[in-house]
Amino acid sequence: MKILLISHEADMDGLAPSILAKIVYEEVDLIFTSPDDITSVIKEIIDTKKYKDYDKVIITDLGLKDEAYDLINNSTLKNMIMHFDHHETKNTAPWSIVKIKDGEYSYSAASIFYDYLLETYKDNKILKKNSLKEFIDAVRLYDNFEHVKFNNPLGLKLTNIFVNTERYYLINSLLDRFVNKDDKHFTLTKEEEDICDRCEKELNDYLEYCDKNLIRIKFLDYNVGFSISTKYRSSVGNYLANKYKDELDFILIADYNRESFSLRGVTNVNLAEVSSRLGGGGHEHAAGFPMNDDTLRLTKPYFTREIMEKLKKSEN
Numbered sequence: 001m002k003i004l005l006i007s008h009e010a011d012m013d014g015l016a017p018s019i020l021a022k023i024v025y026e027e028v029d030l031i032f033t034s035p036d037d038i039t040s041v042i043k044e045i046i047d048t049k050k051y052k053d054y055d056k057v058i059i060t061d062l063g064l065k066d067e068a069y070d071l072i073n074n075s076t077l078k079n080m081i082m083h084f085d086h087h088e089t090k091n092t093a094p095w096s097i098v099k100i101k102d103g104e105y106s107y108s109a110a111s112i113f114y115d116y117l118l119e120t121y122k123d124n125k126i127l128k129k130n131s132l133k134e135f136i137d138a139v140r141l142y143d144n145f146e147h148v149k150f151n152n153p154l155g156l157k158l159t160n161i162f163v164n165t166e167r168y169y170l171i172n173s174l175l176d177r178f179v180n181k182d183d184k185h186f187t188l189t190k191e192e193e194d195i196c197d198r199c200e201k202e203l204n205d206y207l208e209y210c211d212k213n214l215i216r217i218k219f220l221d222y223n224v225g226f227s228i229s230t231k232y233r234s235s236v237g238n239y240l241a242n243k244y245k246d247e248l249d250f251i252l253i254a255d256y257n258r259e260s261f262s263l264r265g266v267t268n269v270n271l272a273e274v275s276s277r278l279g280g281g282g283h284e285h286a287a288g289f290p291m292n293d294d295t296l297r298l299t300k301p302y303f304t305r306e307i308m309e310k311l312k313k314s315e316n
């Protein structure tokens, strides 16, 4: 069977379906795109009738807008397309399988597509391999930010590998592992382990740098640890908030590239409330608000528009 798979370009949950498709189908052509561009990709394959070259068109990990549903429903593409996704939508169609949560279980696009293939191709031995199940589950947990809660470090490693590896090289390397090896457990190559070690060291060095440069300030009425930093926002915030929880109410991060402030804390200060007073919002322990003249006044003299411009310039 000849398949056109269109998937999300940005992460492992978008990449994994291409490996699953190559395990099951004889011929697979791939298009990787973004949620913003998927409508025009669909329009193009309808306009050019390109979909007629295939037995099936499969879309994964890309939420479809109303316009995309309409385009497909008004074309014969609707008879041979399948859509597997886990992003909120009010649209429904017989060809579109969208699942978000089932009790405590959060779906990802790769896991929904995997479940479908397992159910449809019951005799496929590769699909049943434990190493593949482990891989899909790690991708699913990380895609839902549940890898810490479920103590699954593999998803983060796979993401570091994804960011640092050429896409088609990675697809073939992973595919080869599932097809040709009979591993009970998913294993990384030496090359991939090295990438993960390097990423971990980079993160630890950066956390140490932010710790060393943390400024204690009075912010509104709070004792705050102020970090001017642009990388690993969640890791920096969580690390410092935990380390200084007895001394500081929360950590305030000025990300001058995104021009926004982030708050991370583990005390009983409600950060959503603090942020909403400054034009932002969020959750109790993680929130943010925009960087503007009003909010920049609160970080004077440690961080001003002039300092921000200087930092931006020094990075280019």
Ligand SMILES: [Mn+2]
Pocket (backbone or CB within 6 Å): 013, 014, 061, 086, 108, 109, 143
């Ligand atoms: Mn996803």
